[in-house]
Every structure is written in C-alpha cells, then in structure tokens.
Amino acid sequence: MSTIPNSDLLGSEIPEFSGWRSIGPVTGYSQKSNSFTIDCGEAKLRISFERQGIVRLRLAQTGIFGRDHSWAVIADDTPAPAWKIDDETNQITLITSTLRVVIQKNPCRVAFHTLDGKLIAGHDPGKGIAWDGDEVRCSMRLNDDDHFFGLGERGSPLDKRGQVLVDWNHDAAEHDPWTDPLYQSHPFVIVLNAGRAHGIFFDNTFRATFDLGKTSTSRYSFGADGGELNYYFIPGPTVKDVVRRYGALVGTQSLPPLWALGYQQCRWSYESARRVRGMAKRLRKHRVPCDTIYLDIDYMDGFRCFTWNRETFPNPSKLLRELADDGFKTVVIIDPGIKKEQGYGIYDSGIAGHHFCNDGTGRPYVGKVWPGESVYPDFTRAATRKWWGDLYRGLISDGVTGFWNDMNEPADFTFSHGTVPLTMRHDNDGCPTDHRECHNIYGMQMARASSEGFARLRENERPFVLTRAGYSGVQRYAAVWTGDNLSSWEHLRMSIPMLLNMGLSGIVFAGADIGGFRGYPSPELYARWLQLGIFYPLCRTHTCGGLTKDAPEQDPTAFGKKWLKVNRSAIELRYRLLPYLYTQANEAERSGLPVMRALALEFPEMEKVHRVEHEFMWGDQMLVAPVVEEGTKSRKLRLPPGEWYDFESGKHFEGGAEIATRVRMDTIPMFARSGAIVAMRDAVQYTGEKSLNELILAIFPGNGRGLFYNDDGISYNYRGGEFVRETYTIAATAAGEDSTIGAARNSDAVFAFESREGNASFLPATYLLAFCGRRRIPANVETSEGPLKHLKKAGQAGTGEFGWWHDDATRTVYVRIARPSAGVTVTVRQ
Ligand code: MIG
Secondary structure, eight states, X not given: OOOOOHHHHHOOOOXXXXXXXXXXXXOEEEEETTEEEEEETTEEEEEEEOGGGOEEEEEETTSOOOOOOOSSSOOXXXXXXXXXXXXXXXXXXXXXXXXXXXEETTTTEEEEEETTSOXXXXXXXXXXXXEETTEEEEEEEOOTTEEEEEOSSOOSOSSOTTOEEEEOOOOOSSOOTTOOSOSEEOOEEEXXXXXXXXXXXXXXXXXXXXXXXXXXXXXXXEEESSSOOEEEEEOOSSHHHHHHHHHHHHOXXXXXOGGGGSEEEOOTTOOSXXXXXXXXXXXXXXXXXXXXXXXXXXXXXXXXXXXXXXXXXXXXXXXXXXXXXXXXEEEEEEOSOEEOOTTOHHHHHHHHTTOBOBOSSSSBOEEEETTEEEEOBOTXXXXXXXXXXXXXXXXXXXXXXXXXXXXXXXXXXXXXXOSOOTTOEEOTTTSOXXXXXXXXXXXXXXXXXXXXXXXXXXXXXXXXXXXXXXXXXXXXXXXXXXXXXXXXXXXXXXXXXXXXXXXXTTOOSEEOOBTOSBSOOOHHHHHXXXXXXXXXXXXXXXXXXXXXXXXXXXXXXXXXXXXXXXXHHHHHHHHHTHHHHHXXXXXXXXXXXXXXXXXXXXXXXXXXXXXXXXXXXXXXXXXXXXXXXXTOSEEEEXXXXXXXXXXXXXXXXXXXXXXXXXXXXXXXXXXXXXXXXXXXXXXXXXXXSSOOOEEEEEEOSSSEEEEEEEEOSSSSGGGGTOEEEEEEEEEEEOOSSOOSTTGGGTSEEEEEEEEEEEOGGGSOSEEEEXXXXXXXXXXXXXXXXXXXXXXXXXXXXXXXXXXXXXXXTTTEEEEEEEOOOXXXXXXXXX
C-alpha cells in the first residue's frame, strides 16, 4: 500500500482549468414535477426546487445520474413548490414564487435572479460548470463587494474572501490560524454583498476546495476530487434567512441536556480514580461551579475501548456514583481505533460481524493509533452503527453520562498525512466505495452511531456526544470542540472567528479548549480565556498538561487565591445566565440560528461591523467584547449602531462608534441592546443543585422583546409539549418631552408578560424584574393588577418579599412579584 503525499490531501492547490471540459450548449430539456433536466450534449444538468425556496443543481457528466443519497440533507415532505417555464431564443427562465432561475443556452450557464430581475448569483460566464476525469468544479461570478462566511471550522480571519479552503478532515494536532484544513468539513458558504446574502451548500463528501477569490478577482469556485457536482442555492435576503434555510436542509443543533451547558473540566488525563476525586473535591471546596468531569484515554485498559484500567480505576461504578452524588456528570473518551487483539471481546465481535473497514483485499485494514495496531469500524454501514451504539451499554450501566469521540477524522499514526489509505473500503450505506468518498463523513457517522446508541440505551434521555470530526449536519448528533489548540493569546483570539463561522454553519454547540490544550497558560491568560469561554456554548477547560504527571494543573482553582476569585466569578456568571443560554439553545434547535453570533448575522446591512473578529453577539440580546490581549487596561471595541448598555453597570453608550472601556482583571466587557430582556437566575454549584425558584429578568431601557424557555432539562418530552415558553416585551413610554439619545433611561417603562405557551409547571414561583440602567428612583411601580409596595431597605431584597426597590450602586430598579398570568404588565413610573 503506498503512502499518499501530504500535499495531495492537505494542499490547497486549485487545479488549472486547461485540461477541463466546460459544459456546452443546451441541446434539449425535460421536466418532472419538481425538477427540470437540461441536456447539454451528453451531459445533463438537473435543477430541482426544494423546501424553503432552495434550488438544487446536479450534474451528470455522462448523462446518467447516480444514487441520490445524502449524509447531510434531511428528509422533507413539503410538497414541491409551483414553478413555470419561459423558453426564449437565448435563455430559459424557471419562475418560482420567489426566484427566477435563468439558464443561458449557449453555453449553458445558470443564474439566480430576484423576481424583479436583479442578479443574485450566477455561473461565471467563462468557466461555469466543468470537469476533468473524476474532478468536478463550479465557477461563480465574483463581485468586488462579495464577502464570504461559513465553511465550518477555520482558524483564518472571519471573512474568507481571498482564501482557498480545503475540506478534508484532518488531525491537525499542531495548528495555527492559517492551518487548513482542520478537523471538520462543512462545504457551505454564505455570500454577503451590500447587506444581501445567499448561500451555497456543495453536498459532496470527497475532498473539496473552495477558492474564494484567491486565484481570480472575477470568479470564485468550488469543486471536489470526485463525486457529483451537487449543490444547493440557498436564498436570503438576510444572513439569518440563509442560516435558517440551511438549518431546514441539513438539520439544526439538537437541544443538549441542561447539564451539558454547565462548566466542564477536562484533562489528559485525570489518570486515576484518586486524581478524579481530588479534582472534583477541589472544585467543590473552592465553590467553583462545575457539572462535568471528563476521563481521557488513560481510564482504559491499554487503550482498549469500552474497558477500564482496574488498577487505577478499581471500582468505576462506585467512583461515578460518588461523583454523581456530588453533582458531577462523567464523560469518557471513546476513539474509533479498536485494538487488533484476539480475545479482546470488541475486536472479536467486530470481526464476527464484519464491522471493520477492509483494505481493498478483503482483510481489515490495520492502522496504528493509541492501542497500537488497530482496526476501524465502518460507521458508514447501518449494522455497524447499531453494533457500535450498543457497545456503550456497559459504560452507561457504570454511570457514564456522555461520550467524547476523538480521533475520528479518522487519525492513523501510520502515515505522515495522518489518516488511513484512500483505498480503504466502506459500505457507504449499501453502495460500497473507498475512503476518498467516506473520509469526510467518518467522524460524523461515528458520532451518529454513538448518539443513536445512547438514545436506545437511555430511552427518552437526550444524548451528550462530543465529536472532533464532522461533516454538514453533524450538529444533529453531537457537540463539537475545536481540537488541539495552544495556550497562547493568539489561539484565544483565533477561537472567536472560528466559532462564529461554525455557528453560521449550523454547528452551534461548540467550544475551544479553555486555557489551551498544548502548553501552559499564565494565570492571566487562563482567566481571560475563561471569561471568553463562559460564552462558548460548550464551556470546557482541557489541556494535555505537557503529558507529564508533575505538570501543573489547569483549572479555575490552580492559579492561586486572587485568580480563583476571578475565575469563580466568571463561571458563576455563566450559571447566572443559564436560563438565557438554555433559551438560546432551544431557539437554535428551532431556527438553526447560533448562540455565538458574528455581528454580520445581526447587522448584515452594517458593513463596518462585518469584519470585527473579536466581538460577538450572544444570542440576539447581548454583545460580548472579551479581553483578548495580555495586560489590557482599556478594551477598544466597536458597538454596532443603536443604543447599548453596559451589562453590569447599566451605563449608556451610543452605538455605531468605537469606544474604549476600562477593564480590571475581573471585568468582562458585555453590553445589552436597548430593550434587551435577559433571563437569569442565582448561581448554583451545578445545574441540578437547586431548581429554579426565582427567575431574574435583566431588562434594559428601550423597546424590545425577550424570551424564556424551560423544560425538564433532560428528556425528549418537550417535543410533545412538555415545556414552557414565555415572551416578554419592554416599552419606553415617552415621558413626552424628551426624545434625545438615551432618553429611555429616564422615561417610564412598561414591561409585559406578553404570552405563555406550554406547561406552566416549568415556571418559577417568583420573578425578579431588574430594570437596569435607571439612575433615578421611580415615583412608583405598579402592575396591571395593582400597586406594589416600595421596599425601602435593600436588606428586604433578600427576604423574598414582594415589592420594589432601587439600588443606587447598580442603577437598577428591582421588582419582585409572584408568577403572574400572561397579559400582566409592570410599569415603572419616573
Ligand atoms: O493523539 O486523547 O484532541 O483532546 O486529549 C491525541 C488524548 C489524542 C487528541 C484530542 C485531545 C485528547 C488527546 N487526543
């Protein structure tokens, strides 16, 4: 078996077009309910009309379309939209209720227009669709002000214009911001031009490349080493429209169990039960909230999956029970590589069931990973996914609550390119093929097997699976972490555009290793990283600790007293914000919109903020500008247009400008949009510690709307209606005279419990409304049901008594009421 040179797989060369055949003139066409097939000599191009106004194009170079199968696109039973044909001399136009698809006849070029005839996107007039042997490529027109977002996990700057990006899942153990590819493949790009957006999803699992205006200033292109030229044009016009529609096509991030949104502590490795207990005890002793502890590969017996090292973990179920009693969930790592060893049950049953990928000669391919010689389960085979999922039974009965799937690019230490040979065979859901076609989906199908297995074994419990590799749609099965980063400020910064583009690509439940995986962070770097990491949907510290036992600890308690306080308060803030985060996670599942949002998603029409790399919206209500440089005393940042309030102090800022805000070590620059309503609670040590008795709503001056979602936090019952979802509004009613900027701070405010859907048993007994940014003591506060008592002493605040009081230090008017019915309003009169 030959080694494949690195450059062939990981290089970003875009093939020259000289030997390529470009599609020729239209010679005929035919139509069927939702599709229109164009003949271009021997080749055929099929255009079909999909859900949500999405248009699909497929090319058959030889005129014969292959199996129509996708690992990404989910089934859809919405009826095909109506469309009609307008056949003219030089072009054919397909007209839907939202788009005009214009097919130029000679040569065949396809373009997408608005109904009133404006060009949105189209094939490059010179190149169009082309192929060379197995390789396929599509060239599109490129405009001067086109900018590119999405494309999954990349370290490079947020706007991908001018970059060539490769999709080929790669164990990028040592990467920097320009290393490409990384671990995941998401061939989905969002094109943003003067505030208007559309998307392209190139559903091809072979090694793919996107040339986003690097080799040409007049066209961009995407293509793959094999497979079908098969892509979806996803209309906007807003970035949100594109992201939502992409979510409807490939599925959205499934709602995690609530505990998985808590803080998570990991290390390679807590290599013995003693050490795991020690870590857990330390966190509780220092009152650092934490929900989850991870076990890395050393818990296993000789790296054999689904086993325990009985010397270091003599009684796993006892350990896990103790941890559970103390409020910790335990997640263990499981790699795909199965040790080749007769007598090891998993290997034997895998051989008996033909579950391992063969090398092309019929024998299992044997690579090298942690256990030494290892074989690779074929996750592209349904029977193997079932077998694999069931293997978790033992760990689950030991008390393991989630699974961490690593090395699933898949990694192989045999070759310098880091993966298995391209000749390795896969079942490919009944259509056998080689690794070229299945490489990019291997990790996703492993995560799927794990998640589906968990769902069978723990009926009606939401799985938690964390995966390193993935392909479009992986978010249906797993959360994602961004692999082996470095303990450096550069890597802290890099994680932001990376996670923002992942969010735009549907991978919502994601995070980078807090503090960095390789190396040792300074106390300051760790603290600042944690202050950023509490906004990662997946909030996990992880390190390889230099792989030596005496390497320093990397956790919130490890940097001395002063830093412990800083670190604890960051994590407490995460827990205080959990109702909002959980609401956003539910919104992500419903809509496909991410939690960590690039400014371009919320403000597509405001070009100036599109390339802001190190700020983000957190949900639709908050803006976070974490400290990303060592020794920062004053954080410069750009506020998008509108009015903004400092989240802690309530201080008012006019947006649309660069500002600088002074920071101490424990300052996290965060802002609320005017009219923001953010659901919060008191901090807890872990999510299951205390139920939500009082919901705190942080309400900012202005006009706006907010949401609160809640359910049992663990089961699927919410899908059958066992949840509650409230919407609130806040309005600044004109005190009449004052219409100046920031006037909302001083005008009357009317807060309304607008609507309630679902089961009220998931609501808290009391609500604490915190009207922020109010300097003046109100004249009175009343609800639509009557006046409220003015509690003069701040001390009364802690007693749970109903009424209102003003806190001068934080410029907040607090109002505590018992759970009202929908429709009730609360008015603050100035
Ligand atoms: O070859 O399991 O990215 O998080 O700690 C290294 C050991 C294997 C790579 C993962 C990392 C994990 C480590 N793994």
